[in-house]
Amino acid sequence: MQIPFYKYQGTGNDFILIDNRDLILPNLSQAIIEQWCNRKFGIGADGLMLLQKKEGFDFEMVYYNSDGNLGSMCGNGGRCITAFAHFLGVLTTPKAYFYAADGPHHALLNGTDYVELKMGDVSSVAYSPNSIFLDTGSPHHIEFVQQINDIDVYNQGRAIRYNDHYRATGTNVNFVEVTQENQLTVATYERGVENETLSCGTGVTAAALAYHLEFSLNSPTHPINIQTKGGQLTVRFQYKDQQFYDIWLCGPAIQVFKGHIKL
Numbered sequence: 609m610q611i612p613f614y615k616y617q618g619t620g621n622d623f624i625l626i627d628n629r630d631l632i633l634p635n636l637s638q639a640i641i642e643q644w645c646n647r648k649f650g651i652g653a654d655g656l657m658l659l660q661k662k663e664g665f666d667f668e669m670v671y672y673n674s675d676g677n678l679g680s681m682c683g684n685g686g687r688c689i690t691a692f693a694h695f696l697g698v699l700t701t702p703k704a705y706f707y708a709a710d711g712p713h714h715a716l717l718n719g720t721d722y723v724e725l726k727m728g729d730v731s732s733v734a735y736s737p738n739s740i741f742l743d744t745g746s747p748h749h750i751e752f753v754q755q756i757n758d759i760d761v762y763n764q765g766r767a768i769r770y771n772d773h774y775r776a777t778g779t780n781v782n783f784v785e786v787t788q789e790n791q792l793t794v795a796t797y798e799r800g801v802e803n804e805t806l807s808c809g810t811g812v813t814a815a816a817l818a819y820h821l822e823f824s825l826n827s828p829t830h831p832i833n834i835q836t837k838g839g840q841l842t843v844r845f846q847y848k849d850q851q852f853y854d855i856w857l858c859g860p861a862i863q864v865f866k867g868h869i870k871l
């Protein structure tokens with residue numbers, strides 16, 4: 609059996625995408641997804657997504673991390689699957705309304721390869737002496753640092769992800785340098801990939817919200833530009849009564865190739 613797949617990347621966060629509207633795939637085991645995502649023994653990706661039908665929505669996004677386990681929300685993945693839905697002709701307008709692990713999302717296409725994704729509202733924030741924890745659809749530990757180039761993202765991120773506080777459910781870990789007003793550089797260790805990735809959409813969203821809380825709480829909100837190792841993302845949002853809402857994650861979502869998986 610030959611399964612068609614596509615590869616997409618959004619600021620270097622890369623994904624295998626499969627059109628599973630007709631349920632062509634058998635139940636995928638954790639081991640097979642891990643193998644397809646493996647960069648030596650498979651296609652290679654940070655995650656795999658299935659585009660499926662869902663009543664009341666344009667489509668459903670089913671997201672697996674590269675370790676083969678179902679993930680929580682993936683921001684770059686949500687932007688890539690919107691571009692994929694447009695490519696497949698699933699969308700009749702440049703707008704999408706889809707269902708993901710954390711609930712419904714709206715998305716807007718700007719051309720074929722730039723997507724603005726609306727994220728869920730965020731109201732709960734946990735403060736620790738040197739960090740902030742936020743859930744933007746996925747859990748994110750945020751640490752502001754002076755010099756991001758001095759950070760060993762893999763080893764320092766991994767030590768936090770596996771500490772006693774987070775070990776059981778895990779967390780993504782983001783190191784954030786404020787480079788200018790409303791400009792950040794973010795590096796992320798991702799749970800489920802268990803490595804540094806070039807970019808993490810829910811992570812940069814969490815970093816932008818944490819920046820507002822830490823550095824500009826009494827100013828109006830502005831779009832925040834975020835440099836990741838794989839490119840530039842923008843996050844805009846509103847903040848009122850200790851609630852973030854109207855949160856948008858914006859950036860490129862690009863198809864890089866297609867192929868077939870032999871099953």
Ligand SMILES: N[C@H](CCC[C@H](N)C(=O)O)C(=O)O
Pocket residue numbers: 621673678679680681682683684685746747779780798799800801805807808809810811
């Ligand atoms: N790369 C993703 C995050 C995936 C979330 C995953 N690592 C998890 O915690 O389940 C993003 O762009 O938001």
